[in-house]
Amino acid sequence: MPRQVKKAKNNQTGFLSLISHKLHTPLAVVHLKASMLLDETDGDLNEKQRRSLQEIMRYAQELRWSIEKLLVFSDMDRVGPSAAPRPVDLSSYVPWGVERIVREVGSSRVRLAIGKVMPGIKLRMNEVYIDLILRNLIENAVKFCDKPEVLIAVALEKRGGDALLSIADNGPGVTPAQRKRIFEPFYQIEANASGQVQGIGLGLALVKRLAQAHGGRVELQSKRGKGTTILVRLPALP
Numbered sequence: 001m002p003r004q005v006k007k008a009k010n011n012q013t014g015f016l017s018l019i020s021h022k023l024h025t026p027l028a029v030v031h032l033k034a035s036m037l038l039d040e041t042d043g044d045l046n047e048k049q050r051r052s053l054q055e056i057m058r059y060a061q062e063l064r065w066s067i068e069k070l071l072v073f074s075d076m077d078r079v080g081p082s083a084a085p086r087p088v089d090l091s092s093y094v095p096w097g098v099e100r101i102v103r104e105v106g107s108s109r110v111r112l113a114i115g116k117v118m119p120g121i122k123l124r125m126n127e128v129y130i131d132l133i134l135r136n137l138i139e140n141a142v143k144f145c146d147k148p149e150v151l152i153a154v155a156l157e158k159r160g161g162d163a164l165l166s167i168a169d170n171g172p173g174v175t176p177a178q179r180k181r182i183f184e185p186f187y188q189i190e191a192n193a194s195g196q197v198q199g200i201g202l203g204l205a206l207v208k209r210l211a212q213a214h215g216g217r218v219e220l221q222s223k224r225g226k227g228t229t230i231l232v233r234l235p236a237l238p
């Protein structure tokens with residue numbers, strides 16, 4: 001990469017990292033204070049106040065996830081994965097993690113099907129990154145689904161020394177033209193600057209970078225109108 005381009009790129013990711021670090025703490029405080037108020041330790045709430053606080057919490061949580069995405073994305077670009085890799089039993093972690101994240105995403109439209117999960121698949125990766133991969137894929141499945149019920153099917157198998165995680169949905173799928181670009185950072189912002197769909201277009205780019213940083217890769221299988229399947233392939237421990 002030419003020096004000028006490299007410098008501009010470093011400045012850009014350094015800047016992203018700086019703002020996301022600066023936004024992270026105040027938002028964590030907003031979230032914490034709202035949740036303390038909701039606990040009613042400082043006094044009872046009426047129904048209207050409770051609903052407003054729940055909304056504040058929901059938006060604060062969404063913002064925190066977006067900022068976490070920015071933070072990890074920019075840090076990955078600059079210094080690689082900072083959370084230390086450690087051995088994880090993916091076969092136990094995935095079903096538990098997926099169920100927890102579906103609960104956190106908090107949509108009553110989701111029907112989750114944990115499919116075939118081969119036992120004993122282990123790899124070296126920090127759980128923080130596994131969660132980020134799962135959360136981004138589940139968020140997308142929910143957010144872009146155009147059906148009243150969101151069907152999410154999760155499976156895990158071992159193929160040729162790799163752990164192969166698949167997350168499939170019954171949403172609108174993506175066109176071949178879109179497919180080329182959706183792993184590019186900020187793609188959605190360019191494609192839909194009107195901001196009708198929430199998000200910053202960083203989820204799939206981050207999932208791809210996280211997989212690559214751990215020696216893996218991400219593939220997408222989709223037919224327009226037939227849902228989307230994301231396959232995450234990561235080197236397994238023997």
Ligand SMILES: Nc1ncnc2c1ncn2[C@@H]1O[C@H](COP(=O)(O)OP(=O)(O)O)[C@@H](O)[C@H]1O
Pocket residue numbers: 136140141144145169171172173174182187188198199200201202203204205228
């Ligand atoms: N499961 C999915 N079904 C349909 N479209 C999807 C799905 N996942 C991602 N996309 C498309 O890829 C784009 C990029 O996704 P992502 O990087 O997660 O960004 P964001 O969720 O912030 O838009 C989305 O804006 C959407 O158009």
Ligand SMILES: [Mg+2]
Pocket residue numbers: 136139140199201202203204
């Ligand atoms: Mg997304």
